[in-house]
Amino acid sequence: MTLRADWLPALAAFEAAARHQNFAHAAEELHLTASAVSHHVRKLEERLGMPLFQRHARGVILTAEGRRLADAAGSALSDVEGTLQALRKGRDDDQRVRITTLHSLAHTWLLPRLQDFTTRHPGVRLMIDTEVTLTRFDDGGPDLGIRHGPGHWPGLTAHHVMDDALIPVADPATAAGVSCAADIAKLTLIGDHARQGWADWFRAAGLHGVQLNLGHSFSDSTDAMEAAARGLGVALSREKIVGPWFDSGRLRQLPGPVLPTRWRYHIVYPSHRPLRPVARLFVDWLLETSAGERQRR
Incomplete structure (x- = not known):
């Protein structure tokens, strides 16, 4: 028997009813009426040629065949939901930039200027970590760092942002x-x-x-x-x-x-891996903002 697309609504209604052991509760979850859920289940039973529930006055109980199908349907829907979440997370991660910097600079200089970046790039989300120690740029680590230092760090590309x-x-x-x-x-x-x-x-x-x-x-x-x-x-x-x-x-x-100061501010990122386009947006904005402020002095 081939699973066709028009079976999917009936399978979804059956899976919810099997979990709740109640058509009314399944209907509430699916934003349907109890009669609509019952109709979907009966349609599925007719196609399979077997009962999936034993119906009685207090509700419904899965038959042995219904239990087998409920287990398979629940597992399949769980796998699909996991894949959907991973896809959504991947899409969200594509628009996130993790930046490490000093709390003093983030609080007093960066935050007052971030509205301009947000206006230009409303879909980008920044994750700003503030810490004194120098963060490692391993895989899974930050995309960018704003550092106050000499401008030369092994394995990092550095662009001068501003003096102090x-x-x-x-x-x-x-x-x-x-x-x-x-x-x-x-x-x-x-x-x-x-x-x-x-x-x-x-x-x-x-x-x-x-x-x-x-x-x-x-x-x-x-x-x-x-x-x-x-x-x-x-x-x-x-x-x-x-x-x-x-x-x-x-x-x-x-x-x-x-x-x-002997040291200056720099924006840095790993030299060994390509800079993601969304991170490049922040680098370009930061350099443009600091250059504009120097010109206005």
Whole structure:
């Protein structure tokens, strides 16, 4: 006997009725009437020439033949559903880009600009991982990384995104009492884990042998900014991440040199595998956005 396409509605109704052992419940699941489910089942029984259910006042019970068909139909539909889910997941994955970067950059620079990317590419979904350690770009790992570093990493292609610089910042009350770099040396200084720090900045300011009055220290630069905004001391901020605190008026730039950072921001991806088209969209947007901001300066 050949399974034809017009058998499929009847098989679907039978499979649901077999699972529920109830035509009314199957009808609710399939958005049909109980009589429609019953009609489909009877049509299937007529084609097979055998009863699939024993009908009684309280409901229905599968016959031995019905049980065999229910097991086969359930297994087949489960396989089809699994395949459909895999196809949907594959389609969704084609539109997802996984990016790894620092929390400070994601929170203060990237997020305020992402609406432009979303407007241009509404179907693309970004998965942004923020972490301090350098992520491995193994198969199944991230597509892209935005890194603050020298620009050379083994096995990675790197494109320069933007430079950065270090500036001293403090809350408005603290800033009101500062007129020169020497005044900053007398204040509590907030530390972080960056390679360049206060000693470098004071040397750039022409102040040598300064005894640093270090207070709290933070591994995440956004925490250092927030600590400064709350009056816990003066922070040495990267220009690219301090914007939200300047915009809100919670931090102000203090007098002194703007010290270029030795490291710069780069967008990186594995050299050994082709860059997916959807990831290329993000790379192109990021480079265009940063270049546009440099030109407007």
